[in-house]
Amino acid sequence: MSDYDVIVIGAGPGGYVAAIRAAQLGLKAAVVEREHLGGICLNWGCIPTKALLKSADMLDSVRHAAEFGVTVGAPVANLPAMVQRSREVSAKLNAGVGFLMGKNKIDVIWGEAKVTAPGRVTVQAPAKPAVQPQHPAPKKTLGAGTYSAKHIILATGARPRVLPGLEPDSDRIWTYFEALKPKTLPKSLIVVGSGAIGTEFASFFARLGTQVTVIEAMDRVLPAEDAEIAALARKRLEKTGISFLEGAMVESARKTASEVTARIKLKDGSTVEKTAEVLLSAAGVVGNAEGLGLEALGVTLDRGCVKVDGRGQSSVPGIWAIGDVAGPPMLAHKASHDALTTLAAIAGEEVHPLLPSSIPRCTYCDPQIASIGLTEAQAEATGRKLRIGRFPFAANGKAIAMGEAEGLVKVIFDEATGELLGAHMVGPEVTEILAALSIGMSVEATDEALAQAVLAHPTLSESLHEAVLSALGRAIHIA
Incomplete structure (x- = not known):
């Protein structure tokens, strides 16, 4: 007899939603998480970035207060306070997910998971201490061991894509992790990539006074957006002081103790160098499919993600995948919808696969x-x-x-x-x-x-x- 009906690996917006829906359907469920409930989105992505961007919005509002008949003093950007508020917002929601786990009688297993056989998950102690919500706690928290389930749902999310020559060092070359907790406000910043992540951080730092240059490899910025809309957005973003290089590739970066210099190949084949205090690599994300034991089980992968059908079923019966690890679009709300679709399939309900084009896309810049x-x-x-x-x-x-x-x-x-x-x-x-x-x-x-x-x-x-x-x-x- 299995320990659980469903084990979900990963407690992000796909994983915790899958576990809750499983519980609602009367299934015994557990979630394996190695670091923090809510995943990257809640702790290091969607939520804290929106908190920082709201701080930038407030700064802009005060700057323009006189236009609305309100007289105030000159506003000052308090970056440490902004960062602290963003972390508090994430912590509050992290505790909320813990409450939901307990309310729905879902076990939380802390550690790093590997699928050793269909229906069997081995959990080892995490490489670093997990951030467990203090109050309220889930129903039960477990640790290293071997667990069994009729269904295993992979919801392991994604991580920042690392470009050759732009390996992050937490000092001069950042990913979004460092950009969310900067120790000081950089005077200048190079952003590699003009997708949602790069554009949001460019907008945030530019409004705080940082000189920002965005480098985009495609022929235009915001390449996933409608060309007419992207052109209007670029025009507005340039008014905040952001400069753009389109059709440009960063070939390498040279660091010193105080700055980083990027060697950039332009669309005409020539090269230029651009120096800034910090370079933010925002060239997308890649799915977390490694280390789960999938290849040994015969699970088919496609460009680093688990290949699934319209229900989330992988090539191996009983192993499912949702969210970023199941492929693009890599968005939190897509992960949550995947969770509901997959649980419907597990419950034997009729499932209507969602077209990727019908998933909304949002960038919260200004x-x-x-x-x-x-x-x-x-x-x-x-x-x-x-x-x-x-x-x-x-x-x-x-x-x-x-x-x-x-x-x-x-x-x-x-x-x-x-x-x-x-x-x-x-x-x-x-x-x-x-x-x-x-x-x-x-x-x-x-x-x-x-x-x-x-x-x-x-x-x-x-x-x-x-x-x-x-x-x-x-x-x-x-x-």
């Missing part, structure tokens, strides 16, 4: 960027005839009242069917208002159905409605 579905170029490549609508925040009453009237909402429809193919936004709180179109896409709402929706006034979300009307040739508040 201005915010949010998107879902196909870009204009991707939609055109399908051969369909398109309806595209645009609405600028400069024509939105709420945005003007907020003093944040720069930005755009763009929607893309299939002209023949009215299907929403994509939505792309840059501007105030677009990471929040995207949810309306995410829901619309999930229920297969057409352009005409979205046009019939009534949105409250004055709200930023009215821009969504106006963009839909624009696609239909019926926009009211733009000429």
Whole structure:
């Protein structure tokens, strides 16, 4: 008889959600975690970065207070206090996950796991002490040993991609770990990569006064975003003092005690050198599939991730994978959705695989960027005839009242069917208002159905409605 119905390896946003859902389905569940509940997202990614970015937002608000009739003194960025607040936010949520483990009677096994056979997990003591929530504690905490389960779910997440010649040293070359806990504010910073991680940190440090240069290997910054939206975002980011090098590759880095010099190959083949106090390598992440014993069991891997079907099932029955370790898009909300899909499959429920294009993407820089579905170029490549609508925040009453009237909402429809193919936004709180179109896409709402929706006034979300009307040739508040 197995110790558990389900053992989940990894307690991030995929793992702990899988364990909770298993418990809700009446299954006996345990989570193996080597470091901290909540995973990278809660402790070293999504949550603490948003806390830091909120501090930068507050700094900007005070700087512009006079524009709103409020007189205050000159604001000062207290970096240690900002970092401390971000760590406290993470600690609070970490304790919350511990509470949920106990509430749902889920055992927590602290250590590093290896799948030694289908249905069998061996756990060794972690390489460094685990960060266990002090209060409230999970139902039961266990340690090293061998455990069995009918189903094993791999939810081991991902780690920063290390580029050759840019190996992090926690001093002059950082990953996001060091960027979240800087000892002092660097006067200058080179950011390698203009994806969500790189752009968010560039936005944060630039607003605190750091001279920031972003180096992007692709032909344009924010390469995963719609080209029109990326261009608008770049223009705004440049106003905060960020400079960009596109189509450029960092070939090597030379360090001294006080600075780092990057040798950069430009798109024309020439090379230049750029010196800064710190270089932040933000060239994406790679799945944590190593050391789990998967190759010996015959689990098929694809580019460093576990290859799964639409339910999360690997090539070996009883071994499942969710979240980053199951491949892109490597996003926390995708991991959580994977968890629910996989538990439905384990429970014998009907599962409808989610298309990667229907997973929302958000970048919390200033201005915010949010998107879902196909870009204009991707939609055109399908051969369909398109309806595209645009609405600028400069024509939105709420945005003007907020003093944040720069930005755009763009929607893309299939002209023949009215299907929403994509939505792309840059501007105030677009990471929040995207949810309306995410829901619309999930229920297969057409352009005409979205046009019939009534949105409250004055709200930023009215821009969504106006963009839909624009696609239909019926926009009211733009000429």
